[in-house]
Amino acid sequence: MLYGRKCRTPICWGEVGQRVLGSTDIVLKTTEMIQMVRDRLATAQSRQKSYADKRRSDLEFQIGDYVLLKVSPWKGVIRFRKRGKLGPRYIGPYKVIARVGKVAYRLELPDELSLIHNTFHVSQLRKCVTDETAVIPLEDIQIDERLNYVENPIAIIERNTKTLRNKVISLVKV
Incomplete structure (x- = not known):
């Protein structure tokens, strides 16, 4: 919780001179709070570790991949x-x-x-x-002087119409 530093609490703070230990109630409350924080940190760390372990997978490649x-x-x-x-x-x-x-x-x-x-x-x-x-051979593409090319559809896979309030749009999957 304190990154390895000692906990500075007002239990032993006092005036200059003789140090007097505070009441036992403050000491007990402080130790309970520190233990509660440690428990919550351990819970959060174990939850994060379980998430990381579920997503972790060992990669292996074969020769030729x-x-x-x-x-x-x-x-x-x-x-x-x-x-x-x-x-x-x-x-x-x-x-x-x-x-x-x-x-x-x-x-x-x-x-x-x-x-x-x-x-x-x-x-x-x-x-x-x-x-x-999905690889297209470069020999099949003809480019003009403006670096434009013509797309030639191979086949129409699906036709559908979408109806809006005032118009109907025809959708074609090529």
């Missing part, structure tokens, strides 16, 4: 595209090529990151969840 690499500790060392608030928190994906010990992994990094050691702690990695079907 793709992971994202955390870059926030490297702010002053290497800049990745944007600076400041808009800078990326994770870069990648990079392929796991080996497991080093229980909690470290060796990644296959590109040539631009050759100055960085390629072994990282599991806390610096995040699993890369990608949808392979």
Whole structure:
């Protein structure tokens, strides 16, 4: 409660000279209050620990998995595209090529990151969840001189109408 310092109570405060201990009622009330505060602190700490333990999970990656690499500790060392608030928190994906010990992994990094050691702690990695079907090949996109492109819908999945007070809006999911 007092961060390791001794409790200074007015029990022994008095005039200059002979010290007189206060009444036993004040001493008992003070010790009861200190014990109550300690009990409440222990309850709060155990509650917070149980919340943290429920959310904690041990990460493990297999060789060949793709992971994202955390870059926030490297702010002053290497800049990745944007600076400041808009800078990326994770870069990648990079392929796991080996497991080093229980909690470290060796990644296959590109040539631009050759100055960085390629072994990282599991806390610096995040699993890369990608949808392979969502990748659009760049050859299919035609860009004009204004850097605009035409979107061609593949299929209409669903049609719906939304009725407001005075109008009806048709919704189409492409």
